[in-house]
Amino acid sequence: MNTDYLLAGAGLLAGAMNALAGGGSFVTLPALMATGVPPVVANASSSVALYPGGAASAWVYRKDIGAVAGVSLTRLAVISLLGGAIGSVLLLATPSTLFNRVLPWLLLVATLALAFGKRIATRLHGEGGGEGAGPKIIQSGQFLLGIYGGYFGGAVGIMMMAFWSVTTSTGLNRLQAPRTVLVTAANTAAIAIFAVMNAVRWHDVLLLAPSAIAGGYLGALLGTRLPRRVVEAVTVALAGIVTVAFFAKAYY
Template sequence: MNSDHLLVGSGLLAGAMNALAGGGSFDTLPALIAAGVPPVAANASSSLALYPGGAVSAWVYRKDLGSVAGVSLGWLFLASLSGGLIGGVLLLSTPSSLFDRVLPWLLLVAALALAFGKNIAPRFHGEAGAGSVTMLSGQFLLGVYGGYFGGAVGIMMMAFWSLTTRVDFMRLQAARTILVTAANTAAVVIFAVMHAVGWREVLLLAPSAAVGGFLGAHLGRRLPQPLVRVATVSLTMLVTVAFFVRAYS
């Protein structure tokens, strides 16, 4: 299989993963590196390639948007946007050799969030009611993470809100989608302006990811969710182990 076929197949799988359970970057990132894209540029390219699907989801959710625990969505949006901007700048300032060492740990954090975030967060639901400073500070830090790497940032966002608010968990889905997109928007603009992406690779990944997302959404109505989660978490753990071996062996 040549690199073009690898990227198209990776985009299909990543789009389906994001539609089913999340974690699509665990597929696109290693595919881009295998295709010869340097790690920092691969991470930037992966964010850009998967961006349209998230933006479409945000548009679909637009009518369900509202404040979170009394904090205006506009302020949360600005916190996410500014955090994503700083995260994107930090990524482009990180030498590839250092990013190679940091990347496995970022993957591990994201993998653990995918594996346990949805189970752990509800246990803390309603235990605290944070103020606006805590909410905005946390959202800013999540934006930085989203702009720098972004793996499973949506799940981390839901976990943070479950720890700090008394809002019904299901009512947060629309806000999560738009705020993840805000962080990604700032980072993607920085990546594009700084010519930090492999446009050829992005043009192969993005359409196939969109198709994969469409197919995955329909498939998700038929597949048992426990099976989907086990398959997704297993893949993310395997990718994480492979990157630890690559960086430290």
């Protein structure tokens, strides 16, 4: 198959997945690696390609953004930017051979977040937990999430929701806007560093990004018609298959 068609198709599917349930990087990352892109560069290029869709979502939510547990969104955005910058530098400093061994574990963490993150968050809110955490815990956790977002980023938005569910009593519906903005903040720092360090395959990004935006639009339309449980089950199943394949490649 022509690699251009492969990447365009991967972008379309990834955009739709992100719009429906998340996990688009489970498609773009393997697609880039399948075309011969080194894993670290593939991860950086995947982050850049999926960035416009996330930024567009943040713009849509701009009127609903607000503080998280009393910590201003501006402060959390700066923390996320710093964490994203550190994470991206760590990624570029990681040898490809080591990243090949680490990647399956990152995919496993992201898969577990996709599978159980929302469920855990909903249950914790239902039980009224998370009222005792102070600003320092919120900011420290956000900093670590920013590093993860810059280094890999798979399902980081869902991880944020789960973390805030443990540490705050804010309703999940009010956390959607801050989540989108802070994920974008972490990614902004990361892609800037990836671009400066020439760690991006721009030809591949230009194939992935437009199709991911189109996929996001189509995914949003499908989201109004498909049962949520079906969408999430298919997404988790695909993430699980990709994770197993990467474990097999790295260790067997």
